[in-house]
Amino acid sequence: MVFKLCIFNALSGFTERNNWVLFSCVNKCIIVIMNYQGSSRHLFRNAKSALLASIEIYNKPSFLYREETFVILLLNSWELLLKAIISKNRGSIYYRKKRNEPYRTMSMTDAFTKAEKFFPKKIPTLPLRANLSLLSTYRDNAVHFYNEKNFGILIYSLAQTNIINFKDLLLEIFGKNLAHDISWQLIPLGIEPPIDPVKYISQGSKNTTAKGSAVRQFMNTLVASLEEVEKAGDDTARLMTIFNVSVQSVKKIEKADFVAGVDGVRGATGGPLIITKIQDPNITHPWRQKNIVQKIGSLNGEKFTPYTFQAICFKFKLKEDPRYCWRSNEGDLTRYSNEIILKIKSLKKQEVAGSLESYRSRSNS
Incomplete structure (x- = not known):
């Protein structure tokens, strides 16, 4: 750990308090030592608490300052999480100390730059950085969006993705599942039908006046960020995902993308069911096999070929998973999502070799 010693004497014990370590001394003096790394345990705990508080505020039935307060807490939770990641990896969360000035911890942007090297592949x-940047833009300029009807649907869509990213980082780096702290038995009921985010975006330029120039600028930034993420071959679902939630009987699942169904079967003891259906493969699954092969290029130092692709799909049953593969009802068209690229790139060399062996054995049998 990195410390700054302020007073020194013979030690008899110590106590950790947030970012300071207090050592008690034999002669009753106190040694105060600055912990430049912070406490990853405290930072992690506070990050999770801030996120849960943001969700609780957003879900309040009546709250006039909903989006603004929600985003402030959400971004604060990210700043704490990023600093917890830095602290966990024995890095300093402080800027270099300037003479006659107080200690300053890093901003969220600088903490992200320092922490991203510790993210899982x-x-x-x-896309995570772009998502946080868009939410930060809203937080810093909220006054410009006050009178823009339904603009909150964009913030909702960005924030939903943001929370999923937070959950995944928490699980991968700290081994903690955020789902254990949230009750999912919530009923999403409303007086008016929800606004379609895609419809809002497509009609935004028609409905906004000169006063709504901030909205147009925000949406232009969103589109530019999506294009940048796509060009880099990353998953745009990490930047923004549109969730369509409705409460229906399980007999009517075909009308929703994500349906919180209620099992009406007598004697059923299960909770709400989440049923997934992909609607537009042109958006969710834009790639053919040749596109996937071109985008991956090489894998673990070896040229990536259509044969390797088929072997991996066979081994891990990727064509049976709707997250990765979509097939037309006629069966003559198969398309793949961006997620299948990330899945394949995450495979280790021995996993690829095992896929090729399994595929060869299948062909020979």
Whole structure:
């Protein structure tokens, strides 16, 4: 750990308090030592608490300052999480001390730059950074969006993705599942039907006046960020995902993308069911096999070929998973999502070799 010693004497014990370590001395003096790394345990705990508080506020039935307060707490939780990651890896969360000035901890942007090298490979940093940047823009300029009807739906869509990214980082780096702290038995009921985010975006330029120029600028930034993420070959679902939630009987699942169904079967003891259906493969699954092969290029130092692709799909049953593969009802068209690229790139050399062996054995049998 990195410390700054302020007073020194013979020691008899110590107590850790947030970012300071207090050593008690034999002659009753106190030694105060600055811990430049911070306490990853305290930072992690506070990050999780801030996130849960943001969700609780957003879900309040009546709260006039909902989006603004929600985003402030959400971004604060990210700043704490990033600093917890830095602290866990024995890095300093402080800027270099300037003479006659107080200690300053890093901003969220600088903490992200320092922490991203510790992210797992399966979680791309570019869309996460873009998502946080857009939410920060809203937080810093909220006054410009007050009178823009339904603009909150964009913040909702960005924040939903943001929380999923937070959950995944928490699980991968700290081994903690955020789902254990949240009750999912919530009923999403409303007086008016929800606004379609895609419809809002497509009609935004028509409905906004000169006063709504901030909205147009925000949406232009969103589109530019999506294009940048796509160009880099990363998963745009890490930047923004549109969730369509409705409460229906399980007999009517075909009308929703994500349906919180209620099992009406007598004697059923299960909770709400989440049923997934992909609607538009042109958006969710834009790639053919040749595109996947071109985008991956090489894998673990070896040229990536259509044969390798088929072997991996066979071994890990990727074509049976709707997250990765979509097939037309006629069966003559197969398309793949961005997620299948991330999945394949995450495979180790021995996993690829095992896939090729299994595929050869299948062909020979």
